[in-house]
Amino acid sequence: MDYQSLGASSQKEDVHAAIKDSGSGGGLFPGAFCKVIPDMLTGDDESCLIFHADGAGTKSIIAYLRWRESGDPAVFQGISQDALVMNIDDIACTGLVDSFIVSNTIGRNKFLVDANVIAAVIRGYETMAAMLEPHGIHVHSCGGETADVGDLVRTIIIDSTVMSRGKRSDIIDASNVVPGDVMVGLSSTGQASYEPMANSGISSNGITLARHAVLEHGYAETYPEILDPHVDASMAYQGRFHLDDPLPGEDMTIADALLSPTRTYTPILKRLLYGDDASTRIQDVVHGIIHVTGGGQTKCLNFGKGIRYVKDDLFETPRVFRLIKEEGNVEWEEMYRVFNMGHRMEIACTPDFAPKVIAASKSFGVEAKVIGRVEESTNPGKNELVISSPAGEISYGP
Amino acid sequence: MDYQSLGASSQKEDVHAAIKDSGSGGGLFPGAFCKVIPDMLTGDDESCLIFHADGAGTKSIIAYLRWRESGDPAVFQGISQDALVMNIDDIACTGLVDSFIVSNTIGRNKFLVDANVIAAVIRGYETMAAMLEPHGIHVHSCGGETADVGDLVRTIIIDSTVMSRGKRSDIIDASNVVPGDVMVGLSSTGQASYEPMANSGISSNGITLARHAVLEHGYAETYPEILDPHVDASMAYQGRFHLDDPLPGEDMTIADALLSPTRTYTPILKRLLYGDDASTRIQDVVHGIIHVTGGGQTKCLNFGKGIRYVKDDLFETPRVFRLIKEEGNVEWEEMYRVFNMGHRMEIACTPDFAPKVIAASKSFGVEAKVIGRVEESTNPGKNELVISSPAGEISYGP
Numbered sequence: 001m002d003y004q005s006l007g008a009s010s011q012k013e014d015v016h017a018a019i020k021d022s023g024s025g026g027g028l029f030p031g032a033f034c035k036v037i038p039d040m041l042t043g044d045d046e047s048c049l050i051f052h053a054d055g056a057g058t059k060s061i062i063a064y065l066r067w068r069e070s071g072d073p074a075v076f077q078g079i080s081q082d083a084l085v086m087n088i089d090d091i092a093c094t095g096l097v098d099s100f101i102v103s104n105t106i107g108r109n110k111f112l113v114d115a116n117v118i119a120a121v122i123r124g125y126e127t128m129a130a131m132l133e134p135h136g137i138h139v140h141s142c143g144g145e146t147a148d149v150g151d152l153v154r155t156i157i158i159d160s161t162v163m164s165r166g167k168r169s170d171i172i173d174a175s176n177v178v179p180g181d182v183m184v185g186l187s188s189t190g191q192a193s194y195e196p197m198a199n200s201g202i203s204s205n206g207i208t209l210a211r212h213a214v215l216e217h218g219y220a221e222t223y224p225e226i227l228d229p230h231v232d233a234s235m236a237y238q239g240r241f242h243l244d245d246p247l248p249g250e251d252m253t254i255a256d257a258l259l260s261p262t263r264t265y266t267p268i269l270k271r272l273l274y275g276d277d278a279s280t281r282i283q284d285v286v287h288g289i290i291h292v293t294g295g296g297q298t299k300c301l302n303f304g305k306g307i308r309y310v311k312d313d314l315f316e317t318p319r320v321f322r323l324i325k326e327e328g329n330v331e332w333e334e335m336y337r338v339f340n341m342g343h344r345m346e347i348a349c350t351p352d353f354a355p356k357v358i359a360a361s362k363s364f365g366v367e368a369k370v371i372g373r374v375e376e377s378t379n380p381g382k383n384e385l386v387i388s389s390p391a392g393e394i395s396y397g398p
Numbered sequence: 399m400d401y402q403s404l405g406a407s408s409q410k411e412d413v414h415a416a417i418k419d420s421g422s423g424g425g426l427f428p429g430a431f432c433k434v435i436p437d438m439l440t441g442d443d444e445s446c447l448i449f450h451a452d453g454a455g456t457k458s459i460i461a462y463l464r465w466r467e468s469g470d471p472a473v474f475q476g477i478s479q480d481a482l483v484m485n486i487d488d489i490a491c492t493g494l495v496d497s498f499i500v501s502n503t504i505g506r507n508k509f510l511v512d513a514n515v516i517a518a519v520i521r522g523y524e525t526m527a528a529m530l531e532p533h534g535i536h537v538h539s540c541g542g543e544t545a546d547v548g549d550l551v552r553t554i555i556i557d558s559t560v561m562s563r564g565k566r567s568d569i570i571d572a573s574n575v576v577p578g579d580v581m582v583g584l585s586s587t588g589q590a591s592y593e594p595m596a597n598s599g600i601s602s603n604g605i606t607l608a609r610h611a612v613l614e615h616g617y618a619e620t621y622p623e624i625l626d627p628h629v630d631a632s633m634a635y636q637g638r639f640h641l642d643d644p645l646p647g648e649d650m651t652i653a654d655a656l657l658s659p660t661r662t663y664t665p666i667l668k669r670l671l672y673g674d675d676a677s678t679r680i681q682d683v684v685h686g687i688i689h690v691t692g693g694g695q696t697k698c699l700n701f702g703k704g705i706r707y708v709k710d711d712l713f714e715t716p717r718v719f720r721l722i723k724e725e726g727n728v729e730w731e732e733m734y735r736v737f738n739m740g741h742r743m744e745i746a747c748t749p750d751f752a753p754k755v756i757a758a759s760k761s762f763g764v765e766a767k768v769i770g771r772v773e774e775s776t777n778p779g780k781n782e783l784v785i786s787s788p789a790g791e792i793s794y795g796p
Binding site for chain 1: 416447449499503510513538544550551552554563625
């Protein structure tokens with residue numbers, strides 16, 4: 001099974017090619033993790049803005065199934081967290097981690113999705129705001145739009161757009177990753193001190209592959225609205241699992257595993273970047289922060305120039321990803337392209353600073369370790385990546 | 399044929415009820431057309447923000463059909479205009495009409511929609527920005543997100559989120575509408591001097607009803623992806639028209655009529671609100687500006703208190719709406735609830751000021767006239783509306 005054949009894409013090459021001549025790229029720091037734009041709202045030359053859109057993708061389909069089977073719409077609160085964190089953790093990679101203004105956009109099929117679901121989605125944003133507030137991270141939920149568009153949307157699609165403003169001097173510009181740096185990974189599993197329960201590590205990427213590999217076909221028969229008829233029938237929901245089945249080897253169900261809300265690392269990044277009154281300028285030691293989302297562990301290939309990323313000590317592959325790999329017969333090479341595989345945030349920093357990164361993460365109960373290092377590329381000017389997988393070394397790019 | 403049975407809603411009563419206890423309402427000016435929030439980005443007490451989300455709804459389905467039949471993706475540029483104007487013209491109703499920062503969110507079915515369409519959507523935003531720039535209206539298109547979510551989205555859904563910042567003292571608060579005001583309507587048809595062609599008046603509301611009433615069933619057979627199977631078969635695409643057929647009585651095709659991009663009134667509102675160096679404070683004469691969108695001509699019921707809106711001299715019903723009414727057997731009462739019916743922007747102002755509003759509109763080639771007046775409600779504390787339709791008086795609310 002592979003991601004492209006299922007109508008999803010981890011790299012969106014065609015879209016990037018189509019829009020490459022538009023004004024969408026660039027910004028003040030073209031190599032930064034997010035596009036950073038001038039502060040057009042105030043005109044202040046020392047400030048900047050990030051305006052960011054993302055969503056929960058097809059994870060809402062699993063929540064929809066869970067809701068239909070259990071009758072409890074609260075499961076959609078996790079989907080709000082997914083949609084929110086896909087934005088705020090991207091923005092946090094640039095060093096802006098103080099205040100986020102959020103608008104949500106929901107498209108629903110009114111024949112299938114009632115207003116209790118919409119209410120749960122809204123509550124989810126408010127719950128996240130309350131969770132982050134004690135850590136000095138202000139999430140302002142400003143409403144949004146719910147459209148009834150059943151001829152467009154089979155069930156429900158949930159997106160967020162987030163605005164943040166900060167000082168240009170605070171920006172972490174991932175183009176500054178240099179040979180000699182180490183890569184510190186922050187675990188996507190376990191339970192952070194600010195989280196109410198343990199996380200499978202799944203996040204919001206690769207869910208199309210996860211759904212079709214793990215969930216049994218009966219779901220598509222009972223709920224045909226969860227399937228694009230253009231997906232090859234031999235791949236559509238070809239798994240062996242019910243949502244209530246246990247995730248083998250873990251104390252959670254398949255539903256828990258696939259619906260674990262995307263962890264936010266913002267409390268950790270805030271403490272790391274702004275917690276110290278050290279004389280060190282943070283950009284002198286933290287050269288890049290990479291959110292392992294679309295593109296999975298290969299996301300780093302987009303940052304720095306002439307870099308060879310060597311990831312030779314990844315976390316053990318979390319159970320949920322092992323299950324997806326086994327059930328979907330997914331190649332390791334594809335798994336690392338699609339999923340975070342154990343850490344969803346990575347920090348390229350000087351070797352001396354790595355212990356501070358690890359300590360900041362562990363102070364919130366999130367495992368962290370040096371998972372690799374940065375070398376000079378063997379292919380001048382191009383980035384490359386080598387991952388030590390359980391099946392041996394895998395090379396990516398250029 | 400009616401809107402609810404087709405899975406759409408002009409009022410979204412259930413959603414409003416579900417979220418009424420959430421933090422989404424209110425803001426600094428609870429009676430204003432849009433939610434106005436404190437300037438949390440700078441903390442400046444004299445400034446405010448509007449953060450607004452909306453989209454082109456199911457109008458993208460008609461563009462999809464046109465593209466599939468013609469092969470030309472450029473038709474999607476109009477859809478970007480729809481998604482953008484649904485935001486900026488809402489914001490302009492509060493008096494903020496200077497600068498808009500835009501992020502777009504696209505969900506597509508990758509099996510059906512290729513990257514040329516995405517490129518056309520992006521170009522559409524840039525075209526609009528270029529069109530408005532000479533009028534002192536700055537639209538900053540900041541990229542966005544394209545998600546491949548075929549299991550969620552049948553074809554393509556296009557949404558925008560827009561941020562604007564301004565002075566609190568510039569806000570037009572529609573709660574200030576008072577008996578004695580007149581209502582000036584700005585035509586939704588014809589060709590504004592800043593537009594490249596004539597507009598049918600359709601905008602982006604009521605498109606679900608328009609599609610099913612006007613377009614022939616063969617489209618749903620050839621392109622089953624344009625139809626929610628939950629729509630009653632007796633109502634699904636039950637029209638008599640091909641996209642290439644002429645709109646009876648007009649020099650445009652059905653495709654042109656249904657795909658006319660939503661007109662922006664921002665150049666007119668900018669000239670009206672900021673063009674004069676008069677000593678009059680604009681809020682003393684302009685009491686409310688209402689964008690006739692979801693809820694159609696009944697939208698005004700949401701603004702002011704104890705108001706009776708009397709609309710007794712509307713523009714002649716544009717051809718495209720007459721066609722929808724006739725083909726769909728839609729009641730007049732429903733037509734005014736769903737469509738703009740001839741003017742998509744209305745200004746409640748003092749009688750003395752009405753000629754200035756009309757002159758500002760006409761200076762851009764957009765017809766305008768007094769379409770009604772504001773009286774005291776016969777139902778104290780509640781708003782009501784009387785429309786003089788071709789079939790006689792129709793009353794709405796409370």
